[in-house]
Amino acid sequence: MNKSTRKSAARSSSGRVKTIDIVNKGLKRRYGKEKRFRFYGLLSIIASAAFLAFLLTSIVSKGYSAFLQTYIKLDVPLEAGMLDKQNPGRSDFQGIIKEAIKDYYPGVTERQDKRELYSLFSSGAAFQLRDEVLNNPSREGSTISLWVLADDDVDMLMKGHIKREVPESQRRLSDKQLRWIERLEKDNRIEKRFNTTFFSAGDSREPELAGIWGAVKGSFYTMLVTLMLSFPIGIAAAVYLEEFAPKNLATDFIEVNINNLAAVPSIVFGLLGLAVFLNFFGMPRSTPLVGGIVLMLMTLPTIIIASRAALKAVPPSIREAALGVGSSKLQVVASHVLPLALPGMLTGTIIGMAQALGETAPLLMIGMVAFIVDIPGGFTDPSAVMPVQIYLWADSPERAFVERTSAAIMVLLAFLISMNAVAVVLRKRFERRW
């Protein structure tokens, strides 16, 4: 069809049939475009899903092995003279362990070899022995067989992260050490067991002694501070802004402030905490108290915005009905509006808390990156939190920390997912359409 007929088709009424022909002619091309467009959309979703799957599988595949830890069985002779009579807890357990190792490998005599041999065992073995002796004082004089922690290099070898095939110069364990380990294997004296240390210990420089319990407790205290401050304050602010605030410039200014704070980079809150809470008020560094306050300031906008949405969803008719029977405005809000809006507020709070639980950057600013071995016992004890622990371990060079980092991530994600699940259930359960 040439151009002039096209033109007439578009113009004259006699050419209408032609118009539809033109439309039909272009259809294939247009549907091609449509299909491609749709495909790009699907592709975007698939890309996100694929990335998520990639991230999760790589973390799980790297991290699951951290839940197991290699132990070595040692026969420890507890001769009577070896223990400190007055204070058994202060005996030279390190020496006893070394004796036990020497007994098992009588052929090792060179100084250098001995050091290599001892390094197969964790320095935590002595503590295990001490606990064992203190718990069972009657064992003195007998030989006890004890499963002690293996060093992280041995652990990595047993988990296949250190390959036996590669040349000696390229692995962290020497050929001699491999032979010693092979002997342990032959005697069934080495095995992987559930890693209780990981769930009960604080941080450590030795991967096999490092655990997340300290960080979990630190996170718990921090979250407690955040929750206790942000929930009442957030709800009070939301109630005021939604129910009582006059529509004026000041209220507008507050609203603009809240919306902007919600988008301020989290690290800026850390700067605020550093300059105001630590340097100006002199509050203690690295503590859940300061961390909780900083995170409170950060999550407050989220909670206020969510709570206001929940309040908005309560229909005005309920307020009018309660006002109509002669209650004061505050009574109406306290006894009628708040209970109805509470599930929505709780959902918003949980989501805000989940955000705070995963937040790292502001806590770096207030010194929560310190290396803290002790498990915190209160709000003013120096402590780490889970995401910071992950950051610290991720920076550690040891191969064994990679799997522990991944495992800590799995624990953190488990917490986050369960918090979000609670929020979803809450929303589903109390969702009401007016």
Added chain:
Amino acid sequence: MSPLLLLLSLLVLSVAGFLIGQRKALNLAGSVGGTSRLHSLPVYYGALTALWCCLPAFFMFLIWLGFEQSIITALMVADLPDEVRALPPARLNVLINDIRSLASGNIVSGEITPLMRNAAAQYISLKGIGQMITSVIVLVAAVAGVLLVHRRIKPELRARNQVENVVMGLLVVCSTIAIFTTIGIVLSILYEAVRFFQQIPVTDFLFGLEWSPQMAIREDQVGSSGAFGAVPVFAGTILISAIAMFVAAPIGLMSAIFLSEYADRRLRAVAKPLLEILAGIPTVVYGFFAALVVAPMIRNSGAQLGIDVSSESALAAGLVMGVMIIPFVSSLSDDVINAVPQTLRDGAYSVGATRSETIMHVLIPAALPGIVGGLLLAVSRAIGETMIVVMAAGLSANLTANPLQAVTTVTVQIVTLLVGDQEFDSPKTLAAFALGLVLFFGTLFLNVIALTVVRKYRERYE
């Protein structure tokens, strides 16, 4: 008394005050002929008593908490020998910090001298005295509050109105916290930044091309003098954010379009939570992933192609940051696209447009302001994102546009400058606040524009 114990006793006193007030009101009611003769319900008299008991006392407690450290430190310093007090401020600060650490049983940076030990003991005893005085003042205030109200309780006392006024006041205070936070941020950053600019000229900072903040912390240390030209840092931030937006904008937007216009309910029920999970993953996890998986992957594939890729390439950090922002872009665009009225879609379909034509030519132009606003918010988030770049981007400030090289960002520099030992007079530490100032106002600028644009857009279709 420890602060926690003090707070607990305050709580107990308040409960007691409540009961006392209520009892008095009930007794009064008995003598004047029923509670209906009282102005308010007995509960309100109790509540009023409790409020007067705890609020003033709590306020005093907060004041003490805020100034405890500085007062005690000042007292302790006053007791130090003159020759110690004559030390230069920087040395004196180190000493004071050590004494404080010693007092709280933490690790001390240097050797412990008898002087320090004495001072620490002094510090502890001062602290004890301070706490005791506070406890007494707080508890006296609490009891006085109870007695005061108790005396005033009469049938005509407008207890309910007074309680409501106090509660309303509390609500107002709570809602102004946002303002105080903003003011606190601005003042604290500005204060330190101004101190920085007294040492380094603003123009050098904003337009200088060399950034190497490492310099001597103390005068007796050896070190380079440091250069504070922030242009490479800004450039690095922009490069990584650009890469992130290059990933997040198309994928996020297309996901939103697909989910709102094409996907059926089943797919939506799967895809939406999926994006929410992506949004809920902590940034430190993304950072770990970027540093451990994505960066080596990019470097290896670069090596196979014979391209030299830095192990801390901007590309790795940018890509992962982009993925992190996808759900953000997608949910904002989703809101915006759903706000376009159905009649516009109907109009387009009624002239025989296909779905994609409707989306490209009608929906997106109609939603454009909202989408642009959302993207600006996403850019602001990319600029402010910290953990991914701290873990996956470099430290050295290269001025380059090559995504395969390592660059550094504003947030990375803030973290490296402020983590670890700090000296609050050195330009090195203060530079972090200057960067923070730029970061805060840069993102604030983007946020204000974005939020205004989005609000205007919403009003148009409401």
Added chain:
Amino acid sequence: MQEVVNKTTVEKRILAPRDSRKTIGTIHVSKPRMVCRNVNVYYGDKQAIRNVSIDIGCNEVLAMIGPSGCGKSTFLRCLNRMNDTIDSCWVTGEILFDDKNIYDPSIDVVPLRAQVGMVFQKPNPFPKSIYENIAWAPKIHGIVESKSDADEIVETSLLKAGLWEEVKDRLDQPGTGLSGGQQQRLCIARAIAVSPEVILMDEPCSALDPIATAKIEDLIEELKTQYTIAIVTHSMQQASRVSQRTAFFHLGDLIEVGMTKDIFTKPSHQLTEDYITGRYG
């Protein structure tokens, strides 16, 4: 009779199956452009249209009236499958256009809608310039290729819609800046631009003032020489002014069809009479 289910996935469970009421009057015309037979429309479980059969004649104006909620708009939207955008909606029966059932799976909605255009209750110009509002549809359909083609179509469509004189100097300004009545005429021009054969109008004047309404009614009068028009209106005066035939709907049933002058002077059904005399509605 062939029955086509639009949404095969929807369970064919119908609550409260009430028999449809019989239509009074002639549903047939001598030269039909669209033929509807036994059309049923469901929203999920709810039936909105029951067994409606009616012809729409060439170059006639068919008015559909009835109390609100009677299904007249739903029925109108079936005629170019605009109901496809509503997930829960499905249609049975047949609607013939060029002897083909438009709900047949082989029918493509894009060319269908190019031939059966629609004007909505609320004017909905695109957020584009006046020019682009009209030229867009011909462009995507490939009807125009050059700028001059487009110019011509824009001019003729605006002329036909009676808007040319008012907007010819500001074609590059946004269509949303026009007044309500102008916007509605712009939407009519937009519909004409792809040279449809049928134009569906869903209460096109309900959002307009009386003067704008009068202009639209004049326009309909002119358009009917070239196009077949089906108009839903809640105004009986409007129906009597612009249409040749009128169909009266009630609770999903087509109660009565007839020449407009007959319906309004001597309605056969009691419901019709009650409605047009204003006893309810």
